Amino acid sequence: MRVLVTGGAGYIGSHLVDALIKRGDEVLVIDNLSTGRIENVRHLLGHPAFHFINDSILNEPLLERFIPSMDLVFHLAAAVGVRNILHDPLAAINTNVRGTEVVLGLAFKYWKRLVLASSSEIYGKASHVPFREDDDRVLGSTGVARWSYSMSKAIDEHFAFAYAAKGLPISIVRYFNSYGPRLDERGYGSVVANFIRQALRGDPITVHGDGKQTRCFTYIEDTVAGTLLAGEAKEAVGEVFNIGSTSETSILGLAETIKRLARSKSPVRFDPYEAYYGEGFEDTRRRVPSADKAKRRLGFTPRVDLEAGLKKTIVWCREHFAR
Numbered sequence: 001m002r003v004l005v006t007g008g009a010g011y012i013g014s015h016l017v018d019a020l021i022k023r024g025d026e027v028l029v030i031d032n033l034s035t036g037r038i039e040n041v042r043h044l045l046g047h048p049a050f051h052f053i054n055d056s057i058l059n060e061p062l063l064e065r066f067i068p069s070m071d072l073v074f075h076l077a078a079a080v081g082v083r084n085i086l087h088d089p090l091a092a093i094n095t096n097v098r099g100t101e102v103v104l105g106l107a108f109k110y111w112k113r114l115v116l117a118s119s120s121e122i123y124g125k126a127s128h129v130p131f132r133e134d135d136d137r138v139l140g141s142t143g144v145a146r147w148s149y150s151m152s153k154a155i156d157e158h159f160a161f162a163y164a165a166k167g168l169p170i171s172i173v174r175y176f177n178s179y180g181p182r183l184d185e186r187g188y189g190s191v192v193a194n195f196i197r198q199a200l201r202g203d204p205i206t207v208h209g210d211g212k213q214t215r216c217f218t219y220i221e222d223t224v225a226g227t228l229l230a231g232e233a234k235e236a237v238g239e240v241f242n243i244g245s246t247s248e249t250s251i252l253g254l255a256e257t258i259k260r261l262a263r264s265k266s267p268v269r270f271d272p273y274e275a276y277y278g279e280g281f282e283d284t285r286r287r288v289p290s291a292d293k294a295k296r297r298l299g300f301t302p303r304v305d306l307e308a309g310l311k312k313t314i315v316w317c318r319e320h321f322a323r
């Protein structure tokens, strides 16, 4: 198959590309390297089945040159990470809404199967867990910039459902806190990357708030497996799936586990959210996916437990993070 991966030089995208190349597909990546890195795909440069274009998904004429010859599109390019969104909400909204409008519009025009990367942020601060795909969304005020990411992904999903209603074979995956090798050292979107960097340097591991907020950390192999299934299974067409582990971990528990596995002497420090995100920041207390639908329709079950995944991630970070 010929497959386009937007955002394919990013953390998840590059692992997806590796899996596609491994199964014998020809892959084109379009990525503007805004948060992605060429190092993530450097090992593939020169591979006859790998093609890379350093450009934006907002460049519609460029995308229109390539999408007609594709069999499948994975749309992962996006402005990612709460800090990025807060730093430049306008650029983030533009990439996540306008960019997706371009990619999905062309997939519709040339009738291409597409998988859209969405997020557990969709559920906002809903307090009823586990989150089922058809649950209500609970969001804060538009005066709180962090919700623009959730909103932009929700608009993307609405676009996707609207095209699906017209018959386009399109599926949506909502990722829950993916982690693994190639996490960005700057940690802009990942508490795992931040904690590992701090632990390896012996800096304080900075837990925001009381640390009792929970997340379900999902190892990259599982994230990619769920994504591939969403692009293959007949039952995936026109549907949205939670792709995540159901094992709930508190942020304090994560800090302590990383400290132990990295054999770090870092103290764990509690910092107020305001120190990082300014006044009025709102966080989600618990975020747990319901795994039923992905299991039933895709046959997807996450396999890697947190300790095993963290061990592999820490090994990679030791080699690649600056010390």
Ligand SMILES: NC(=O)c1ccc[n+]([C@@H]2O[C@H](COP(=O)([O-])OP(=O)(O)OC[C@H]3O[C@@H](n4cnc5c(N)ncnc54)[C@H](O)[C@@H]3O)[C@@H](O)[C@H]2O)c1
Pocket: 006, 007, 008, 009, 010, 011, 012, 013, 030, 031, 032, 033, 034, 035, 036, 037, 055, 056, 057, 058, 075, 076, 077, 078, 079, 080, 095, 099, 117, 118, 119, 120, 121, 174, 175, 176, 177, 178, 179, 189
């Ligand atoms: N990592 C997670 O846990 C997680 C959770 C929920 C959703 N997601 C979604 O998964 C996708 C991949 O995220 P990731 O964690 O790999 O982050 P990432 O930042 O590593 O990947 C995003 C990629 O998109 C590229 N990009 C951004 N704007 C672009 C543009 N205008 N044109 C072309 N490329 C552009 C970036 O350079 C980067 O390579 C995103 O859509 C994100 O919203 C990720």
